[in-house]
Amino acid sequence: MAKTTWKASALLAPVPPVLISCADGERDNLITVAWTGTLNSDPPKTYISIRRERYSYDLIEKSREFVINLPSAHIIRSIDFCGVRSGRDVDKFEVCSLTRERASQVGCPMVAESPVSIECRVTDVLPLGSHDMFLADIVAVNVDERYIDEKGKFHIEKCALAAYAHGQYFALGKKIGSFGYSVRKKQKK
Numbered sequence: 001m002a003k004t005t006w007k008a009s010a011l012l013a014p015v016p017p018v019l020i021s022c023a024d025g026e027r028d029n030l031i032t033v034a035w036t037g038t039l040n041s042d043p044p045k046t047y048i049s050i051r052r053e054r055y056s057y058d059l060i061e062k063s064r065e066f067v068i069n070l071p072s073a074h075i076i077r078s079i080d081f082c083g084v085r086s087g088r089d090v091d092k093f094e095v096c097s098l099t100r101e102r103a104s105q106v107g108c109p110m111v112a113e114s115p116v117s118i119e120c121r122v123t124d125v126l127p128l129g130s131h132d133m134f135l136a137d138i139v140a141v142n143v144d145e146r147y148i149d150e151k152g153k154f155h156i157e158k159c160a161l162a163a164y165a166h167g168q169y170f171a172l173g174k175k176i177g178s179f180g181y182s183v184r185k186k187q188k189k
């Protein structure tokens with residue numbers, strides 16, 4: 001099997017097409033971002049990379065806060081819309097019929113229809129080229145109670161999370177393992 005070598009590009013996949021909510025005290029907005037990820041576990045740190053020309057850029061730069069709303073297949077059409085229309089022209093909450101929900105630690109709203117909303121406070125802004133990276137502390141995590149059972153276990157598999165790969169959206173499929181399962185001893189029946 002041979003691989004064709006292409007010039008360098010950002011083809012890491014899949015990535016989550018997250019819905020970022022942001023506000024500056026006067027205006028709020030939604031922007032879809034795929035350039036995001038976890039940077040550190042303790043303290044929990046994350047990042048989003050945003051082009052300077054985005055309407056959302058100024059809001060986040062001013063407030064130094066944002067919320068990462070995880071993508072579910074139920075709202076993937078809205079997620080795409082928020083990635084191709086600007087808050088300069090439309091109120092994306094209104095057009096997409098998404099519900100603003102008050103966050104616990106930051107001033108910008110969360111998206112009620114997203115199963116998990118992660119509140120973030122910016123610590124650094126790194127200009128990288130096409131995008132600036134907003135490095136942030138995670139200050140609170142909000143999980144839809146519908147996915148938490150009576151024992152407090154979070155059933156993430158029920159959230160219908162979506163992924164983005166090479167320009168296309170996918171619904172996550174069936175579970176094929178769990179952390180460390182390859183070395184775990186099989187339980188005797």
Ligand SMILES: Cc1cc2nc3c(=O)[nH]c(=O)nc-3n(C[C@H](O)[C@H](O)[C@H](O)COP(=O)(O)O)c2cc1C
Nearest residue numbers: 032033034035050051054055056083084085086087
């Ligand atoms: C799936 C997807 C992923 C995107 N990822 C990013 C990203 O990581 N960074 C970025 O600056 N723009 C990204 N965009 C583009 C912005 O979401 C888009 O330009 C949006 O209209 C900007 O909104 P705003 O002007 O209201 O801020 C993405 C768009 C889509 C559809």
